[in-house]
Amino acid sequence: MGERAGSKIDIYxxxxxxxxxxxxxxxxxxLDFKSRPLIGQLVRSATSIAANMMEASEAQSDRDFIHKLSISLKEAKETLYWLRILRGRKLLDFSALDEVFTEGQEIVKILATIKNKMVAKIPTT
Structure with missing residues (x-):
């Protein structure tokens, strides 16, 4: 299940x-009428990734882990969406945004890989 081990910085x-x-x-x-909801959505989705990973770390079964990890993956993808929208609106510093966007893409890849490996491990009965 959600074990926290590894020499490098772990996904949690x-x-x-x-x-x-x-x-x-x-x-x-x-923050104005247009930017406030966009920034709010970005902050909610980005902080939800780690919150759901913490829940996944306490999963009661492999299926429960996959479910909670899947929520984190969805939130990570949503975060990338909001970053793209904000990039288009030119509301954020481009150089910093690119760094954050790249890290978000990496997190999506890692979470998807973990999910796929866990799904493959579960017997289909």
């Missing part, structure tokens, strides 16, 4: 660091 910590990167990225954005 990486998701938390990513959430903080997004929070830092959005610091100082001028």
């Amino acid at each position: 910590d990486r998701c938390e660091v990513f959430a903080n990167l997004v929070l830092t990225l959005t610091d100082g954005v001028a």
Whole structure:
């Protein structure tokens, strides 16, 4: 299930660091009628990735782990969507946004790989 081991930064910590990167990225954005909901959605989806990974770490079964990890994966993909929208609106610093976007893409790949390996491990009866 959701074991936290490894010499490199693990995915749980990486998701938390990513959430903080997004929070830092959005610091100082001028909030108006249009930008407030966009920034809010970005912050909610980005912070939800790590929150759901914490729940996955306490999963009661492999299926429960996959379910919670799948929610994190969906939230990570949603975060990339909001970053693309905000890039188009030119509301965020481009250089910092590109770094955060790249990290988000990496997290999506890692979560998808973990999910696929876990799904393959479960017998289909």
